[in-house]
Amino acid sequence: YPNGISTSLPFEVQIDFVRSIKGFADAHITRPGYAIEYDYFDPRGLTPYLQTKVIENLFFAGQINGTTGYEEAAAQGIMAGINAALQVKGESPLILDRSQAYIGVLIDDLITKGTEEPYRMFTSRAEYRTLLRQDNADFRLTPKGYALGLASEKRLRRMEEKHSKAEAFVDFFRETSVVPEDINPILESNDSAEVNQSGKLFKIFARPNISMEDVRKIKAVEDYIQEHDLDKEIIEQTEIQVKYSGYINKEKNNADKLNRLENVKIPANFDYSKMKSMSIEARQKLEKIRPVTISQASRISGVSPSDVSVLLVYMGR
Numbered sequence: 384y385p386n387g388i389s390t391s392l393p394f395e396v397q398i399d400f401v402r403s404i405k406g407f408a409d410a411h412i413t414r415p416g417y418a419i420e421y422d423y424f425d426p427r428g429l430t431p432y433l434q435t436k437v438i439e440n441l442f443f444a445g446q447i448n449g450t451t452g453y454e455e456a457a458a459q460g461i462m463a464g465i466n467a468a469l470q471v472k473g474e475s476p477l478i479l480d481r482s483q484a485y486i487g488v489l490i491d492d493l494i495t496k497g498t499e500e501p502y503r504m505f506t507s508r509a510e511y512r513t514l515l516r517q518d519n520a521d522f523r524l525t526p527k528g529y530a531l532g533l534a535s536e537k538r539l540r541r542m543e544e545k546h547s548k549a550e551a552f553v554d555f556f557r558e559t560s561v562v563p564e565d566i567n568p569i570l571e572s573n574d575s576a577e578v579n580q581s582g583k584l585f586k587i588f589a590r591p592n593i594s595m596e597d598v599r600k601i602k603a604v605e606d607y608i609q610e611h612d613l614d615k616e617i618i619e620q621t622e623i624q625v626k627y628s629g630y631i632n633k634e635k636n637n638a639d640k641l642n643r644l645e646n647v648k649i650p651a652n653f654d655y656s657k658m659k660s661m662s663i664e665a666r667q668k669l670e671k672i673r674p675v676t677i678s679q680a681s682r683i684s685g686v687s688p689s690d691v692s693v694l695l696v697y698m699g700r
Contacts, residue, residue: 391418421446426493427672432466432476433459433490436673442467448493451501458486458504465531477531480645480678482511482638483523495672495682511638513630518620522546548613549620555607556585556625569597588625595622644678644691647698658693665690 390397394415401410426448428436433448435441444459466476479487488509493502506512515523525542528534560581567577573592588598595618599605608618624631651673655666664685674680677698681691 389416391416423447423449425449425497427495427497429494430476431478431490431494431675431679433463434466434470434476440467440470449498449502450489450493450504452503455489455502455504458489462486462490465533469531477527479527480642481509482514482634482641484520485509485515488515491679491682495674495679496684511634513627513634514638516623518616518623545617545620548611548617549624551611552607552613552617552621553585553624556588556621557583559584559603561587561601561603565601569593569600573597585625588622589628591626641678644681645676647677647695649674649676649680649694649698658697661690661693662687 388401392400394412397415398410398412401407401412404410424435424443424447426443429443429448430436433442433444435443442463444463445456448459450456450459462477462479469476479490481488481491485504485506489502489504492498492508506515509515521542522545525534525539529536529539561584562581563578566587570577570587570593575590575592578587584598584601584604587593588595599608607613613621653673655661655669658666662685665683665687668683668685669680672683674683677691677694680686680694681688
């Protein structure tokens with residue numbers, strides 16, 4: 384379809400305006416432009432495990448919750464399906480937080496903030512996106528999948544082996560020293576400051592202009608890779624862990640602080656009207672959305688840090 388003029392106007396109208404364009408007088412449209420329309424349920428009426436708050440045992444997923452896109456629908460679908468099955472079995476629901484998966488970010492955004500236009504998942508929506516990488520998705524989610532019976536033991540063991548080898552390789556860089564005469568030629572060729580004494584490989588490798596290809600020129604590194612039969616995935620995982628260690632550790636610390644609030648639950652029937660020391664706007668928002676945890680409450684627009692402090696006092700913290 385000619386770029387920029389797709390529309391959902393009647394087919395006859397589409398033919399008329401396409402043929403009105405210079406050079407398209409005899410154009411033939413094989414498939415007209417179209418639009419879709421679907422029902423919408425305010426996702427703030429959902430629990431973190433996608434059950435509706437008004438009707439027990441009713442789970443919603445996909446476009447009805449205000450999202451658009453294949454992955455967005457699939458992510459909600461698998462979570463709603465898992466939690467519906469867990470509810471039937473009388474087991475605790477699966478809830479992924481914002482530091483564990485993009486699914487967690489998507490669901491938390493929907494149930495906490497709602498959406499006024501079709502919602503799409505972007506990396507920019509995740510405050511812990513350095514932790515939510517494609518190379519560590521198996522580390523983050525395979526154990527949960529295995530516990531639910533969704534991932535095989537073979538897959539779990541493969542993930543554990545990859546994780547173990549990657550961690551060991553990172554430790555190798557932390558523990559192995561390199562002398563100036565071995566590393567300075569590499570540093571010089573990359574316009575990086577040379578060293579005048581021995582130092583740990585980790586610190587050298589962490590420099591932005593030093594790559595895995597560079598450090599593999601050091602015999603000890605290449606010998607380690609060959610001896611332990613490390614594949615491309617493990618080598619890439621190790622490089623990321625070393626290169627971004629500062630950012631990763633900072634985000635982990637921030638996520639740990641958030642998770643402490645995530646563990647403070649708010650009773651489902653909590654009476655916000657009695658909290659006179661809290662702003663009226665905050666009480667109204669909390670009463671409408673009814674967050675499950677203090678952490679979720681803190682992300683609601685209109686709920687200030689001082690309101691969260693009041694909540695913590697009421698929760699005995």
